Amino acid sequence: MNPVGHDLHQIPMFMDMMWRGGGPMKSKMAPPQYNGEWTGYGEQMKHFAMDRHNGGIQSVFMDHSVQHVPIKKLWKLHWHRNWQSDYGDYEPSWPSWMAGYPSANTAARRVKN
Numbered sequence: 001m002n003p004v005g006h007d008l009h010q011i012p013m014f015m016d017m018m019w020r021g022g023g024p025m026k027s028k029m030a031p032p033q034y035n036g037e038w039t040g041y042g043e044q045m046k047h048f049a050m051d052r053h054n055g056g057i058q059s060v061f062m063d064h065s066v067q068h069v070p071i072k073k074l075w076k077l078h079w080h081r082n083w084q085s086d087y088g089d090y091e092p093s094w095p096s097w098m099a100g101y102p103s104a105n106t107a108a109r110r111v112k113n
Contacts, residue, residue: 008063022047
């Protein structure tokens, strides 16, 4: 945690995605029903939630670290200051293609150079 109280290693700055941008604004966004599902620019979590690199995506975080992020972990990142990383009372209904992936509580791992 940095001096101003933010976990910079949990705040995404750049990530793998399938669209030119994205900014999930609410944690109650449904996961894609299949790997690579595209339903338009309004379903912004689906821009990131794909198996691109061994069950997840690569990301650069605000602390300048590069991490592999498991797909389900995307819902736990701190996308903005009002993000409800504990889902509030919401638990995504993971589709069958995501069944074998680690839980959302799995830590992201740093990528080695």
